[in-house]
Amino acid sequence: MNICGVELTGNDAVICLLTVENEIFHLPECRVRRISCKNPDTVNELRYFQKTFVQLMKDYQIDVVVIKERMKKGKFAGGANGFKLEAAIQLADELNKVVLMSASQQKQNLKNYPLPISFAETGLKKFQETAFASAFSYYAGKHEW
Numbered sequence: 001m002n003i004c005g006v007e008l009t010g011n012d013a014v015i016c017l018l019t020v021e022n023e024i025f026h027l028p029e030c031r032v033r034r035i036s037c038k039n040p041d042t043v044n045e046l047r048y049f050q051k052t053f054v055q056l057m058k059d060y061q062i063d064v065v066v067i068k069e070r071m072k073k074g075k076f077a078g079g080a081n082g083f084k085l086e087a088a089i090q091l092a093d094e095l096n097k098v099v100l101m102s103a104s105q106q107k108q109n110l111k112n113y114p115l116p117i118s119f120a121e122t123g124l125k126k127f128q129e130t131a132f133a134s135a136f137s138y139y140a141g142k143h144e145w
Contacts, residue, residue, distance in 0.1 A: 001139070001142075002061050002063050003019070003062070003135045004016070004057060004060070004062045005018065005133070005134035005135025006067045007068050008067065008070065008085050010079065011036055011081050012037075013035045015056075015131055016131035017060055017062070018135040030060065031056075032056065035052055035053055037049035037081070040084040041081075041084075049085060050088040050089070050092050053089055054095060062096070065089060065095055066134045067086060067090075067098065068103070069100040070083075086100075101137065105137070105141070106137035109138070110133070110140055112140065
């Protein structure tokens, strides 16, 4: 199974790839760590973002894209641009499966199947931590007990 965890921040989709083979997960190198959309208010820029994202997922043969769900209201609500990027990803017909995962679902999955290593040991950049947590918690939620 090939999973791509995504955290949407501002005009960027921060990504982390995670592959699972024989119940062992790997973090393959990826040519990019984030995909940006310069101006999500224009249709052409959103289409370019979507096309770039989809091509990356095809190139790495991603089965599932897991997006960390953001709150729609309140102090920690996501911005409008992030929701546009989220919609562009969700509406891409070429993607096999796109999942929105809430923070509470991530927490529950990681409680049942905790990370076997610390984030520092992954070799990923600090800004990828949330994307990694999204990908791993999806895997943890699918793990057989």
